[in-house]
Amino acid sequence: MPIKPMRALFLFAHQDDEYGVYAAIADCVQRGLAVQCAYFTRGEGALAQQRNQESLAVLARLGVAASAVSFAGDQLAIADASLPQRLHDAGQWLEQWLLQAPDQLQHGGADSIDSIYVTAWEGGHHDHDALHALACEIAARHGLLERVRQYSLYNALGCPAPLFRVLSPLAQNGAVARQRLPWRQRWQHLRLCLMYPSQRNTWIGLFPFVLLHYLLRGEQQLQGVALARLQQRPHQGALYYENRRFYRWEQLQQDLAQWRASR
Numbered sequence: 247m248p249i250k251p252m253r254a255l256f257l258f259a260h261q262d263d264e265y266g267v268y269a270a271i272a273d274c275v276q277r278g279l280a281v282q283c284a285y286f287t288r289g290e291g292a293l294a295q296q297r298n299q300e301s302l303a304v305l306a307r308l309g310v311a312a313s314a315v316s317f318a319g320d321q322l323a324i325a326d327a328s329l330p331q332r333l334h335d336a337g338q339w340l341e342q343w344l345l346q347a348p349d350q351l352q353h354g355g356a357d358s359i360d361s362i363y364v365t366a367w368e369g370g371h372h373d374h375d376a377l378h379a380l381a382c383e384i385a386a387r388h389g390l391l392e393r394v395r396q397y398s399l400y401n402a403l404g405c406p407a408p409l410f411r412v413l414s415p416l417a418q419n420g421a422v423a424r425q426r427l428p429w430r431q432r433w434q435h436l437r438l439c440l441m442y443p444s445q446r447n448t449w450i451g452l453f454p455f456v457l458l459h460y461l462l463r464g465e466q467q468l469q470g471v472a473l474a475r476l477q478q479r480p481h482q483g484a485l486y487y488e489n490r491r492f493y494r495w496e497q498l499q500q501d502l503a504q505w506r507a508s509r
Contacts, residue, residue, distance in 0.1 A: 252360035254279040255344065257381055259286050259329060259365055259373035261297035262442045262449075264304060265456065266397040266413065267363050268435045269427055269466035275309035279360055283310060284343060286336055286377055287326045288319040289444070296444045304438050316343065329373040330498055333505035337380050344384065362394045363468070367475050368401040368416050369485030372493035379502050382471050395423075395468040400452070402486035410486050412455035415467050418481060425466040432460040476502070 254274035258264055264271065264283070274281050283305060289297035298320070302312050318324070318339050324332045344362075345355050364381040365374035378396060385391045398415040405411060415422050427435075439456055442449055459465075479485070479495055487493045 251278050251280045253358050254281050254360050255362045256281065256283045257286070257362065257364040257377055258283065259371065259377045260326060261285055261289060261301040262445055263365060263399060264301060265439055266399045267466070268308060268438060269425060269431065270363055270397070270468065271308045271310060281310050282314045284316045284318050286318050287324050287329055287373055288317065290326060293444045294320070300442050300444060304441050307438060327373060327492065330376040330493070330501040333376060333380060333501060334508055337384060337505060340380055341384050345388065356388045356390055359390060359393060362390065364394060364396055366396040366398045366415065366469070367419060367480050368398055369480035369487065370400040370410070372487045372498055374399060375480070375498060376501070379476050382473060382476065386473055391471065394471045396471050397468055400486065401481065402484065402489055403481045407484065407489035412452060413459045413467065415469055416481055419469045419475065420472070421469065423468045427464045427466060432464045436460055
């Protein structure tokens with residue numbers, strides 16, 4: 247029986263979060279890793295399935311088959327912006343998914359995992375931070391923390407409300423591994439950013455900054471993770487989700503504490 251390839255796992259809070267790791271996904275596919283993706287919230291109402299299909303189409307362009315994509319948010323009925331209140335269910339699902347049984351993979355479990363990619367601890371969206379904490383603590387429990395990499399989407403460091411920075415890793419999260427992208431790949435990725443019509447309003451705000459990033463820097467940026475960071479505010483000053491009055495840092499800490507106590 248042939249040995250199956252090692253797995254590269256990509257964790258997303260929302261459909262379209264993959265824009266932060268287009269290059270990493272493509273690189274893992276090119277390296278022959280078994281890329282698997284999971285989304286931990288679902289869209290609202292009639293848009294839910296459209297959002298899924300949009301992300302599936304983007305991932306297919308990057309070489310990821312639909313069969314390798316899981317919609318945990320759909321399975322668990324976790325609404326967008328509610329992940330901190332569903333940490334127990336999401337954590338159980340994530341742990342089972344990370345440690346798939348050996349009868350599903352010839353070398354299943356932690357030994358089958360090459361790398362894990364998760365949204366950064368940056369105070370951009372509370373779902374992003376909640377998923378980051380889940381991934382780090384569950385990975386640490388199974389000796390996988392050194393294989394976890396975080397990717398920035400957006401944060402409000404140094405920005406007056408309601409402005410934000412896009413694809414700008416926080417220095418507080420450690421050294422940044424940078425992969426310079428050729429121009430052809432940059433244009434391909436920018437075209438992918440236009441494949442989310444259901445999120446048109448969101449992308450009106452995001453796209454100009456993503457465009458500037460690809461024109462001026464054109465890098466895939468990844469950082470390691472550390473459990474100690476989970477006890478610290480992502481950065482000084484108001485966080486983006488606080489500026490938008492979506493959530494409070496203190497509430498997220500309470501949610502995480504309750505989840506830890508329930509394990």
